[in-house]
Amino acid sequence: MNRSDFLKHVAWISGWAIFASAMKHGEPSPFTELRNGVGKFSMQGGTIGWFVNDDAIAAIDSQFPDPAGEFVSGIRSFGAGPEKFLFNTHHHGDHTGGNQVFERKGYHIIAHTNVPMLQERSARANETENNQAYAKTVFDREYELDLGNETIHAKYYGPAHTKGDSVIWFRNANIVHTGDLIFNRRYPFIDRDGGALITGWIDLLETVYSEADAETLFIFGHGNPEFGVTGLRADLLYMRDFLSHLLEYTQRGILEGKNREELRRIRYFETFPDHESPSDFLSLPRNIDAAWRELTDAD
Numbered sequence: 524m525n526r527s528d529f530l531k532h533v534a535w536i537s538g539w540a541i542f543a544s545a546m547k548h549g550e551p552s553p554f555t556e557l558r559n560g561v562g563k564f565s566m567q568g569g570t571i572g573w574f575v576n577d578d579a580i581a582a583i584d585s586q587f588p589d590p591a592g593e594f595v596s597g598i599r600s601f602g603a604g605p606e607k608f609l610f611n612t613h614h615h616g617d618h619t620g621g622n623q624v625f626e627r628k629g630y631h632i633i634a635h636t637n638v639p640m641l642q643e644r645s646a647r648a649n650e651t652e653n654n655q656a657y658a659k660t661v662f663d664r665e666y667e668l669d670l671g672n673e674t675i676h677a678k679y680y681g682p683a684h685t686k687g688d689s690v691i692w693f694r695n696a697n698i699v700h701t702g703d704l705i706f707n708r709r710y711p712f713i714d715r716d717g718g719a720l721i722t723g724w725i726d727l728l729e730t731v732y733s734e735a736d737a738e739t740l741f742i743f744g745h746g747n748p749e750f751g752v753t754g755l756r757a758d759l760l761y762m763r764d765f766l767s768h769l770l771e772y773t774q775r776g777i778l779e780g781k782n783r784e785e786l787r788r789i790r791y792f793e794t795f796p797d798h799e800s801p802s803d804f805l806s807l808p809r810n811i812d813a814a815w816r817e818l819t820d821a822d
């Protein structure tokens with residue numbers, strides 16, 4: 524083999540090694556490194572955020588049992604712990620469903636004080652009480668975790684997507700995990716039964732925007748496939764504008780004497796053409812229901 528063929532062979536081998544390591548079960552790796560030890564993991568359910576250094580692993584949200592199993596074994600190729608932490612951004616099953624898997628691996632679970640109560644209530648309604656693991660540490664306003672070269676800061680801003688949402692700040696990396704406070708260009712779930720408040724959500728997005736800077740990288744709970752689950756602070760104002768438009772549309776209809784069914788007939792807002800509706804559950808009519816309930820104090 525001459526030198527040129529040898530180099531091609533080496534390139535082919537290393538290319539294959541990279542390709543092979545990225546492929547598991549025929550799928551691209553769910554792990555993506557972002558910067559400064561922080562990354563994201565996407566498989567099924569709300570995006571997991573993660574941080575590793577020599578001393579600790581911290582994860583944000585747990586998806587469901589199967590992806591949680593993939594996460595807790597796969598993250599070991601980035602760092603071994605030994606300290607392990609899991610934050611839940613809120614109680615929904617696609618963010619807490621893998622908690623038991625994490626807990627069995629020694630992760631200490633942290634969440635806003637309303638999360639265990641809301642999680643238990645929906646587990647009772649869905650008869651999934653045996654599949655839950657709850658936060659052992661809870662906080663009212665904020666919680667700070669010092670991990671040496673990174674400080675993780677969880678903050679509660681009041682009711683928004685639920686009444687237990689935290690925004691998780693990786694201070695050194697300048698990365699923020701929003702949980703479901705951002706559905707990136709996708710009609711969101713507005714959980715009125717879980718204490719959601721659209722006006723609070725709008726205020727929250729403006730506050731987080733002002734606390735971030737132009738370099739801040741955001742990890743979103745959900746996004747449409749074209750726009751993805753990461754972005755910049757301008758995306759927060761886009762979501763704010765959508766929620767404001769939703770409230771205005773619904774309020775105008777109420778003032779014009781329209782009933783709820785008439786208002787629900789619209790499928791898309793023309794001013795937000797890139798919003799995706801993957802199911803009836805995440806759709807504009809459902810959003811209008813939530814806005815109606817908030818504006819009329821209806822059940």
Ligand SMILES: [Zn+2]
Nearest residue numbers: 613615703712
């Ligand atoms: Zn949610």
